[in-house]
Amino acid sequence: xxxxxxxxxxxxxxxxxxxxxxxxxxxxxxxxxxxxxxxxxxxxxxxxxxxxxxxxxxxxxxxxxxxxxxxxxxxxxxxxxxxxxxxxxxxxxxxxxxxxxxxxxxxxxxxxxxxxxxxxxxxxxxxxxxxxxxxxxxxxxxxxxxxxxxxxxxxxxxxxxxxxxxxxxxxxxxxxxxxxxxxxxxxxxxxxxxxxxxxxxxxxxxxxxxxxxxxxxxxxxx
Amino acid sequence: xxxxxxxxxxxxxxxxxxxxxxxxxxxxxxxxxxxxxxxxxxxxxxxxxxxxxxxxxxxxxxxxxxxxxxxxxxxxxxxxxxxxxxxxxxxxxxxxxxxxxxxxxxxxxxxxxxxxxxxxxxxxxxxxxxxxxxxxxxxxxxxxxxxxxxxxxxxxxxxxxxxxxxxxxxxxxxxxxxxxxxxxxxxxxxxxxxxxxxxxxxxxxxxxxxxxxxxxxxxxxx
DNA sequence: TTGACAACATACATGCGTGTATGTATAGTG
DNA sequence: CACTATACATACACGCATGTATGTTGTCAA
Numbered sequence: 001x002x003x004x005x006x007x008x009x010x011x012x013x014x015x016x017x018x019x020x021x022x023x024x025x026x027x028x029x030x031x032x033x034x035x036x037x038x039x040x041x042x043x044x045x046x047x048x049x050x051x052x053x054x055x056x057x058x059x060x061x062x063x064x065x066x067x068x069x070x071x072x073x074x075x076x077x078x079x080x081x082x083x084x085x086x087x088x089x090x091x092x093x094x095x096x097x098x099x100x101x102x103x104x105x106x107x108x109x110x111x112x113x114x115x116x117x118x119x120x121x122x123x124x125x126x127x128x129x130x131x132x133x134x135x136x137x138x139x140x141x142x143x144x145x146x147x148x149x150x151x152x153x154x155x156x157x158x159x160x161x162x163x164x165x166x167x168x169x170x171x172x173x174x175x176x177x178x179x180x181x182x183x184x185x186x187x188x189x190x191x192x193x194x195x196x197x198x199x200x201x202x203x204x205x206x207x208x209x210x211x212x213x214x215x216x217x218x219x220x221x222x
Numbered sequence: 223x224x225x226x227x228x229x230x231x232x233x234x235x236x237x238x239x240x241x242x243x244x245x246x247x248x249x250x251x252x253x254x255x256x257x258x259x260x261x262x263x264x265x266x267x268x269x270x271x272x273x274x275x276x277x278x279x280x281x282x283x284x285x286x287x288x289x290x291x292x293x294x295x296x297x298x299x300x301x302x303x304x305x306x307x308x309x310x311x312x313x314x315x316x317x318x319x320x321x322x323x324x325x326x327x328x329x330x331x332x333x334x335x336x337x338x339x340x341x342x343x344x345x346x347x348x349x350x351x352x353x354x355x356x357x358x359x360x361x362x363x364x365x366x367x368x369x370x371x372x373x374x375x376x377x378x379x380x381x382x383x384x385x386x387x388x389x390x391x392x393x394x395x396x397x398x399x400x401x402x403x404x405x406x407x408x409x410x411x412x413x414x415x416x417x418x419x420x421x422x423x424x425x426x427x428x429x430x431x432x433x434x435x436x437x438x439x440x441x442x443x444x
Numbered sequence: 445t446t447g448a449c450a451a452c453a454t455a456c457a458t459g460c461g462t463g464t465a466t467g468t469a470t471a472g473t474g
Numbered sequence: 475c476a477c478t479a480t481a482c483a484t485a486c487a488c489g490c491a492t493g494t495a496t497g498t499t500g501t502c503a504a
Contacts, residue, residue: 017501021451040353042264045491058453061493127351131262142415176410176418177403177430184406188398193364196398208399209431239471243481267461280483283463 025063027053029077032070037120041071041128068133072140078121079144082108086151097158098165098210104155105182105206112186113198123190149175181209247285249275251299254292259342263293263350290355297359300343301366304330308373319380320387320432326377327404327428334408335420345412371397403431 031053035044046067050057064070085108094100112118130138156171165174185205189196196205253275257266268289272279286292307330316322334340352360378393387396407427411418418427 017450024451038353040264040351042262043354047491056453057492059451062450062452066493127349127353129262129349129351131260131349132265138414142413145415146417173423173426173430176423177427180406180410180418180427181399181403181431182406183409184402184404187405187409188402191364192360193367195368196402201395201398204395205399205402208395209403239480246481269461278483279462281481284480284482288463 021063024053024055024059028055028060028063029070029073033074033117033120033124036071036074036128037124041067041124041134042132068137071128071134072137074121075125075137075141075144078118081118083148083151085111086148090151090154093158095162096164097155097162101152101155101178102206102210105178106203108182109185109198109202109206112189113202119190122186126187126190149179152178178209243285246275246277246281250277250282250285251292251295255296255339255342255346258293258296258350259346263289263346263356264354290359293350293356294359294362296343297347297363297366300340303340305370305373307333308370312373312376315380317384318386319377319384323374323377323400324428324432327400328425330404331407331420331424331428334411335424341412344408348409348412371401374400400431 028049032044032049034052035049039048044067046057046060049070050060053059060070064073086104089100089104092100112122125141128134130141153171153175156165156169156174159165160169160171185196185202189198196202250271254266254271256274257271261270266289268279268282271292272282275281282292286295308326311322311326314322334344347363350356352363375393375397378387378391378396381387382391382393407418407424411420418424
């Protein structure tokens with residue numbers, strides 16, 4: 001009698017244990033995120049991570065070369081969703097790119113506000129210091145960030161093509177300005193100071209930023 | 223014959239060794255800043271700090287309870303100049319507080335740009351994570367930050383009193399917005415990514431921020 | 445069924461950082 | 475001149491985290 005599902009035919013060498021090994025790896029990653037985001041990277045030992053994942057350090061060293069590789073794996077795994085969100089939004093070429101961008105920013109903030117996992121991830125990569133053993137990953141992670149920035153820049157470029165910006169406006173500077181602002185918000189928001197409440201202030205903050213401080217204002221309505 | 227300066231009269235129990243002990247303490251602090259800002263807090267050992275200060279760990283433990291106390295001492299020592307600069311600026315009640323504030327921001331950035339020591343200090347306290355042994359100092363340092371924010375808020379309050387802001391403008395939100403932006407700039411600037419060059423872009427960034435993104439613009443000239 | 449390999453667990457060696465206890469020299473004090 | 479306190483240096487004990495080597499179990503393939 002033939003087995004209902006013939007693994008060796010559809011996926012050669014795909015043993016059932018490999019699937020469970022993947023589950024173990026995922027559990028280790030989740031556990032590491034837990035430890036890192038609560039105690040910090042340097043205060044988390046591989047033993048703590050292993051125990052929280054109900055395995056031993058042996059399993060950890062089987063799946064990862066060392067602690068830094070876990071750190072990098074977390075970044076790799078968790079950076080994509082954000083890029084994906086922006087890419088999907090960019091697919092729509094709307095009439096007023098700046099307003100579209102504003103809505104995207106608000107959406108990103110509000111998404112974050114209701115997703116504790118994402119918050120902990122961001123908090124981790126914001127607060128960790130890339131010194132010591134993490135130094136080699138500094139450039140790599142920064143490169144990914146630069147690519148994200150290039151995506152934001154497209155909104156401003158679209159706006160400029162539509163003559164919706166000052167003549168002398170530089171998309172690169174505008175992107176940088178926005179990026180700094182968002183980073184500042186997120187940093188403050190994730191600091192645990194409770195200084196910023198996204199739900200009640202997020203929209204207002206973004207709004208304020210896009211309007212600027214000058215008294216001559218022609219508010220962009222949400 | 224009387225000694226020219228009678229220490230015991232002017233400062234009782236002020237031995238000459240105490241002065242040198244203070245020098246040693248300062249050297250340890252400077253050395254700690256060196257280590258922390260280059261290798262990170264958790265990657266710096268007391269032995270490294272001691273050796274860089276040309277003393278032993280014995281001296282370190284004499285002047286400080288432990289490593290966390292050195293960390294806190296650095297913050298205490300180095301937070302004041304910034305507060306002082308703002309306070310001095312606030313002493314002048316100028317006609318256009320927002321423009322005054324803008325100039326202050328630019329000044330603070332440009333001061334930072336030419337002062338490597340200050341940069342390293344800020345970098346340290348931006349990138350360190352207040353987890354583990356540093357957790358107890360999180361609130362303390364945040365309280366200091368909140369006080370600084372209150373200072374910035376005064377500019378907006380002055381502006382509002384002079385009817386230079388929208389009716390519905392909230393000084394607290396405005397302060398928060400500015401703070402987030404500045405923090406974002408500084409964070410990015412100090413990250414070592416070289417994404418921001420204060421000398422060439424600083425003024426422009428601040429300018430852009432104060433003007434906002436809307437096309438209706440009435441640029442506030444520098 | 446048996447060898448081989450994957451997927452771990454266990455055990456061991458090592459180094460490193462901390463904290464503390466103790467030693468020591470020097471300056472002031474009565 | 476003895477005495478004490480300061481300002482360190484030196485020495486020791488301890489735990490802890492890492493990395494690696496080795497052991498063990500289950501699975502698949504032939």
